[in-house]
Amino acid sequence: MSTLLLTEDETMLQDAARGFLDGAAPVSHFRKLRDAGQTHDAKLWAEMAQMGWTGVLVPEDAGGSDMGHAAAAVLAGELGKTLVTSPFISTAVIAATALRQVATDRARDALAAIADGSVIYGLAVDEGAKHDPDATQLEAKADGNGFRLSGTKGFVVDGSNADRLLVLAKTDAGLTLFDLPADREGITRTGQNMVDARDAAQVTFDNVQATGDDVLGSVDDAMTVLKPALEAGQAALSAEMLGLSAGAFAMTVGYLKERKQFGVEIGRFQALQHRAAHLWSETEITLSAVRHAGRKLDEDPDNATLAVSLAKARATQTAKLAVIEGVQMHGGIGMTDDFDMGFFMKRARVATEWLGDYGYHAAKVAAARGF
Amino acid sequence: MSMSDDALNAFRAEVRTWLEENCPQEMRDGASGEDAIVWGGRNWKFKSDAQKLWLERMASKGWTVPTWPVEYGGAGLDRAHHKILLDEMRKMGARVPLQSFGIWMLGPALLAFGSHEQKLQYLPPIARGEVRWCQGYSEPGAGSDLASVQTKAESDGDHYIVNGQKIWTSYADKADCIFALVRTDRDAPKHLGITFLLIDMETPGVTTKPIRLISGKSPFCETFFDDVRVPKANVVGTENRGWDVAKHLLTHEREMISGGGQGLLGGRPLGAVLSEQDGGLTDPVLRAEAMACEIDALAVALTLERYKDQAESGGGVGDASAMLKYAGTELNKRRHELMMSAGGADALIWDGKHDGLAADWLRTKANSIEGGTSEVMLSIISRRVLGLPA
Numbered sequence A: 001m002s003t004l005l006l007t008e009d010e011t012m013l014q015d016a017a018r019g020f021l022d023g024a025a026p027v028s029h030f031r032k033l034r035d036a037g038q039t040h041d042a043k044l045w046a047e048m049a050q051m052g053w054t055g056v057l058v059p060e061d062a063g064g065s066d067m068g069h070a071a072a073a074v075l076a077g078e079l080g081k082t083l084v085t086s087p088f089i090s091t092a093v094i095a096a097t098a099l100r101q102v103a104t105d106r107a108r109d110a111l112a113a114i115a116d117g118s119v120i121y122g123l124a125v126d127e128g129a130k131h132d133p134d135a136t137q138l139e140a141k142a143d144g145n146g147f148r149l150s151g152t153k154g155f156v157v158d159g160s161n162a163d164r165l166l167v168l169a170k171t172d173a174g175l176t177l178f179d180l181p182a183d184r185e186g187i188t189r190t191g192q193n194m195v196d197a198r199d200a201a202q203v204t205f206d207n208v209q210a211t212g213d214d215v216l217g218s219v220d221d222a223m224t225v226l227k228p229a230l231e232a233g234q235a236a237l238s239a240e241m242l243g244l245s246a247g248a249f250a251m252t253v254g255y256l257k258e259r260k261q262f263g264v265e266i267g268r269f270q271a272l273q274h275r276a277a278h279l280w281s282e283t284e285i286t287l288s289a290v291r292h293a294g295r296k297l298d299e300d301p302d303n304a305t306l307a308v309s310l311a312k313a314r315a316t317q318t319a320k321l322a323v324i325e326g327v328q329m330h331g332g333i334g335m336t337d338d339f340d341m342g343f344f345m346k347r348a349r350v351a352t353e354w355l356g357d358y359g360y361h362a363a364k365v366a367a368a369r370g371f
Numbered sequence B: 001m002s003m004s005d006d007a008l009n010a011f012r013a014e015v016r017t018w019l020e021e022n023c024p025q026e027m028r029d030g031a032s033g034e035d036a037i038v039w040g041g042r043n044w045k046f047k048s049d050a051q052k053l054w055l056e057r058m059a060s061k062g063w064t065v066p067t068w069p070v071e072y073g074g075a076g077l078d079r080a081h082h083k084i085l086l087d088e089m090r091k092m093g094a095r096v097p098l099q100s101f102g103i104w105m106l107g108p109a110l111l112a113f114g115s116h117e118q119k120l121q122y123l124p125p126i127a128r129g130e131v132r133w134c135q136g137y138s139e140p141g142a143g144s145d146l147a148s149v150q151t152k153a154e155s156d157g158d159h160y161i162v163n164g165q166k167i168w169t170s171y172a173d174k175a176d177c178i179f180a181l182v183r184t185d186r187d188a189p190k191h192l193g194i195t196f197l198l199i200d201m202e203t204p205g206v207t208t209k210p211i212r213l214i215s216g217k218s219p220f221c222e223t224f225f226d227d228v229r230v231p232k233a234n235v236v237g238t239e240n241r242g243w244d245v246a247k248h249l250l251t252h253e254r255e256m257i258s259g260g261g262q263g264l265l266g267g268r269p270l271g272a273v274l275s276e277q278d279g280g281l282t283d284p285v286l287r288a289e290a291m292a293c294e295i296d297a298l299a300v301a302l303t304l305e306r307y308k309d310q311a312e313s314g315g316g317v318g319d320a321s322a323m324l325k326y327a328g329t330e331l332n333k334r335r336h337e338l339m340m341s342a343g344g345a346d347a348l349i350w351d352g353k354h355d356g357l358a359a360d361w362l363r364t365k366a367n368s369i370e371g372g373t374s375e376v377m378l379s380i381i382s383r384r385v386l387g388l389p390a
């Protein structure tokens, strides 16, 4: 296995991404979108596509740059640092990984559309309050040569802005994954007013017609396609969470150096120094888990579950600590809407739940480690 | 497959064959507890012939200190080859043939700061387990504030006369020699008057007295120096500049304590260990805590990997290593608390079903004290890594 250091290419990608995002999408950009009630910036998305980011996991013959999961994690991390709102994970990571598991012309065209930025995907998996694909109830009843889908999905991230939806449904003998246009008759999308001010929708399916062509992979066998896609998403989301932890942490340390009380910088107080040092230690350790997950997905994807769940579990805990300490060490100002720290706290909470929380992933690690 | 993969595979095969042929059956039980450790030294008594044979054979290959240069008793292995050796040893459960402060601490410091003559004189006997060293850093008034050491060494021609007291000197009563920090200039700022000095414990005027610990075992001593004559040739580095050597050695000590040697990566999954003790790890609270501990252990182990990658690629790790000491030791304490919980009443008996567990559990409490406390590590991180004001 390659080292846990960034390769030269990855370092260049990271520098380029940071350089671009500091100009195009600092936290103030997110604030503007939020104040305007918007959850998507089409211009920014087009620029990301132009730089090859949306094609990071798309094969070269479909127009992608195919840089791999470790590179996707680099991008997700940089997006996380300034809370950039984009359908990067649902589209460029999850949908792209799902689509490349199947070798149809349709999938190839869809991959090309992801790479050129012309399509946004949403992942419609969850139904209850907790991530649990196995508990899927939405039904796809056989109907002639096709299917009829009925049921409701919640927490469909990027669902309102999506052009297409990957829908997990129950079929006769298992679960099946469908790739449907979001405006197909019978689909109703209701945007949810999310705490992190990003796009997530509730999507209802009322007798929605699907053909065999709409099935991604094989009928009754969703997981062959979906499992790698979910793991790719979980790994990238871990990277985003680590990025947001780093962003919150940088603000906090900056504040410790500048804020004065009792005539000295508060960063002189050992009680705060030690908490900052502990928090930094946690981010360092989580970084290793995030890097490892990216490498594992690139080099041994069939056996990546442990690495991915380890990363998501750690990233969840680290992000939680980073935002709690971030608000606390800022004192009163940390509680104001004018100050950015609250945005980090809200995003961390949403990212914690998406694609499995700490308990969900801890259980996977435990299973892999023979508990 | 690339050439280098071929070479590594060939090395792996060679190592495996050699180990198969040379590792005595008795040394293949994976044991690592106090009774399994061979510390070596002039007065060392092996617990079995197999232990002795195993040490001699490994030393002849340079594999007691695989990464040291060949001329100093090592095998000159790079990280990839070293990993293969450790891997293969682990697979067959081969015990570590020799451990010592000479290997963990003094050796690396000598390699970095010693003269060629000093290296030739001191390193091979360490590699062969012939001379056992102890560490004379701490004093009653100098613990966390190590640079306050007062044990003084006064010049007398080409010798020093050493007077003073050390404390917490692990295994001082069993060691042949001590590497000590002594004050050679009382007027200089405290970091600039310290010398790193090698002293033979048999020199007249050196005495030790044991200290009993809460874990029952007593490898700790007070060490006294009463007009002890030490040749100036025994200075490592430069007079009054011993602090640099001391710090270098401390990084290795911290790495060792944090599990850098093999502990975490080589350790058995906690789930498996606890399942045995708890018959399936059924208690939900214990299970949840164990999962969290396992997750953190895996991530810390990966961080150790990453830092090694970084060190190998030429980018130093520097003060960030204080983080590994902090995280690794706090984790080890958690792990042992969980093992005690899982063992329940059985674990509370010194020599009961979980032989040695209670003593190990108590011993781990020192992990976050020895070699610099967790608080000191956090201060190092906040000042030197995060740049917070002192």
Ligand SMILES: Cc1cc2nc3c(=O)[nH]c(=O)nc-3n(C[C@H](O)[C@H](O)[C@H](O)COP(=O)(O)OP(=O)(O)OC[C@H]3O[C@@H](n4cnc5c(N)ncnc54)[C@H](O)[C@@H]3O)c2cc1C
Binding pocket: B134, B135, B136, B137, B138, B139, B142, B143, B144, B145, B167, B168, B169, B170, B171, B220, B366, B369, B370, B371, B372, B373, B374, B375, B376, B379
């Ligand atoms: C099992 C064991 C083996 C050892 N082996 C050796 C050995 O072989 N050779 C050797 O030389 N030494 C050895 N030591 C000594 C060890 O290095 C010291 O115990 C350690 O450095 C702490 O010093 P101290 O015990 O004097 O505690 P103190 O320095 O008195 O610390 C007491 C408490 O105060 C805290 N504290 C101190 N200063 C600060 C500060 N600036 N900020 C915040 N908190 C602070 C500490 O964290 C600790 O909690 C050993 C110790 C143990 C327990």
